[in-house]
Amino acid sequence: MTSLFDKLKLRPFERRLVVVIGIVLFLVAQFIFVWPHFGAVGRMDARRSTAEKTLKEYNDEIAQTDKYKKQLATLQTEGASVPPEDQSSDLLRTIQTQSAQAQVSIQTVSKPFTRTNGTFLEQSVQVTTVSTEDSLLNFLYNLGSGNSLIRVRDLTMRPDQTKTKLNATIKLVASYQKNKTPARAAAAPATPAKPGTAPAPAPAPKPSAPTLPRPPAPTSSTLNRKTP
Numbered sequence: 176m177t178s179l180f181d182k183l184k185l186r187p188f189e190r191r192l193v194v195v196i197g198i199v200l201f202l203v204a205q206f207i208f209v210w211p212h213f214g215a216v217g218r219m220d221a222r223r224s225t226a227e228k229t230l231k232e233y234n235d236e237i238a239q240t241d242k243y244k245k246q247l248a249t250l251q252t253e254g255a256s257v258p259p260e261d262q263s264s265d266l267l268r269t270i271q272t273q274s275a276q277a278q279v280s281i282q283t284v285s286k287p288f289t290r291t292n293g294t295f296l297e298q299s300v301q302v303t304t305v306s307t308e309d310s311l312l313n314f315l316y317n318l319g320s321g322n323s324l325i326r327v328r329d330l331t332m333r334p335d336q337t338k339t340k341l342n343a344t345i346k347l348v349a350s351y352q353k354n355k356t357p358a359r360a361a362a363a364p365a366t367p368a369k370p371g372t373a374p375a376p377a378p379a380p381k382p383s384a385p386t387l388p389r390p391p392a393p394t395s396s397t398l399n400r401k402t403p
Contacts, residue, residue: 263287266298266349269318269325277314279306295350299328304343311341318347325349 185193266287274281285301304311311332318325329346 263289263298266300266325266347269349270300270302270347273314273317274304277306277317278310279304279314297348297350299346299348301329301344301346304345305335305340306343307340311343315345324351 267284270284271281273279282303282305288299290297290299304314306314315327315330319327326348327345328348329344331344332341334340335342
């Protein structure tokens with residue numbers, strides 16, 4: 176049986192060269208198409224493990240939907256009922272009241288800024304104060320206590336020139352229910368009459384009491400006639 180080399184009539188050196196070239200081509204093909212896929216099974220196992228972990232976390236969160244609904248209902252019932260048009264003034268009034276009680280001197284108050292996060296309306300202001308350390312702590316504590324829903328978002332402090340008090344720049348944020356309290360209702364518009372129907376007659380005016388004629392004012396001639 177003749178081999179391929181015999182059919183091609185290759186000399187021994189040419190045969191060696193063909194074998195070397197074949198081995199090089201085989202190694203190159205292995206490097207390009209086979210070696211990059213080494214460890215693919217391990218990577219797929221890692222991805223599957225990560226996906227299963229993520230799916231478990233999602234299922235655990237979905238199972239707590241009722242719990243989150245109850246917490247949301249509880250949060251929606253907290254806080255005082257404040258009409259939307261009075262929320263800014265309510266925030267400023269609360270800040271002034273608490274600062275007076277805590278003996279905190281307010282230097283400046285910025286204009287309230289309103290933003291919404293879907294469920295709540297947030298009213299934020301920036302105030303600068305001068306006070307002692309204890310007064311400032313009492314002021315911030317009183318703002319966050321109770322159902323005021325006021326919290327501190329940013330706080331910067333530095334000593335004043337006398338080194339006995341603190342100058343503070345505070346950004347305060349108050350959360351109000353978005354649809355909890357409707358705005359003050361305007362006057363109800365008149366209901367238009369249905370087409371084809373006559374308008375309702377206007378109510379008849381009430382009869383007024385008869386007016387008695389007033390006696391004429393006395394004149395000077397009348398007074399002279401009556402005087403003896």
